[in-house]
Amino acid sequence: MLEKYLIANWKMQLDQDQAVRQATELKKLLNKEKIDKDLKIVLCPDFLSLASVAEIVKDSKISLGAQDAFYEEKGAFTSQVSIKQIKEIGCEYVIIGHSERRALGESDEMINKKVKAALEQGLTPIICVGETFEERKEGQKDLVIMHQVYEALKNIEAQKDQRIIIAYEPVWVIGTGQAIGSADAFYAASIIEQSLLDSLPGHDEKYCGVIYGGSVSAQNIDDFMGLKNIHGALVGNASLVADGFFAIIKKLNN
Numbered sequence: 001m002l003e004k005y006l007i008a009n010w011k012m013q014l015d016q017d018q019a020v021r022q023a024t025e026l027k028k029l030l031n032k033e034k035i036d037k038d039l040k041i042v043l044c045p046d047f048l049s050l051a052s053v054a055e056i057v058k059d060s061k062i063s064l065g066a067q068d069a070f071y072e073e074k075g076a077f078t079s080q081v082s083i084k085q086i087k088e089i090g091c092e093y094v095i096i097g098h099s100e101r102r103a104l105g106e107s108d109e110m111i112n113k114k115v116k117a118a119l120e121q122g123l124t125p126i127i128c129v130g131e132t133f134e135e136r137k138e139g140q141k142d143l144v145i146m147h148q149v150y151e152a153l154k155n156i157e158a159q160k161d162q163r164i165i166i167a168y169e170p171v172w173v174i175g176t177g178q179a180i181g182s183a184d185a186f187y188a189a190s191i192i193e194q195s196l197l198d199s200l201p202g203h204d205e206k207y208c209g210v211i212y213g214g215s216v217s218a219q220n221i222d223d224f225m226g227l228k229n230i231h232g233a234l235v236g237n238a239s240l241v242a243d244g245f246f247a248i249i250k251k252l253n254n
């Protein structure tokens, strides 16, 4: 069975001092807590804060991830940061294809290249998929998420035991404070799980799985973690304050 994942996506919400403060505070809170070895806690700060947060979380119960990274390893790519570079700084995870990046023009093809590069570097990709409100209204939801999974994993050759995480994030609930219901999440996760397994024949299913994202809070996390095909959460707003995020961690730590 895949481990449980709680991933904080800080987006562009904290300045560097705040990022350092929140990471330090969370580390302190976690020091007092016995954390289940199958619960992975991942912080994804902005690129500029990665190095200082990496120092803080080194040898702690927290792992580091980036919110994106570029697929080429090196070269004349103004403004880009490579997967190799985030790995050097200590990242073990990378969020790929978040809807806020797709909205800025990130294509399925770019996402696929990033997934390949992440796996080649030994990082765990957290691939975001999810429908917009319009797509849902038009009855396209299932097709959209299946398509996004297939495109992201097209011609991927992962080692059998490499972790691959798909975050189901219905775009229309992100940042609204109102998550979807658990029956909805269960249904979407089963479609994604099937697409994931179809895309990766031979991959051991215990190393890949689905997490939920979109207005997750300490109040609603139990609804999702009670589902057998949801292995954790990708958390935006509710991860920005250490004790708020800690409250969610405590719910998963049992």
Ligand code: PGA
Pocket: 009, 169, 173, 174, 175, 176, 177, 213, 214, 215, 216, 234, 235, 236, 237, 238
């Ligand atoms: P939210 O963000 O928890 O603030 O809805 C989640 C995300 O965008 O990953």
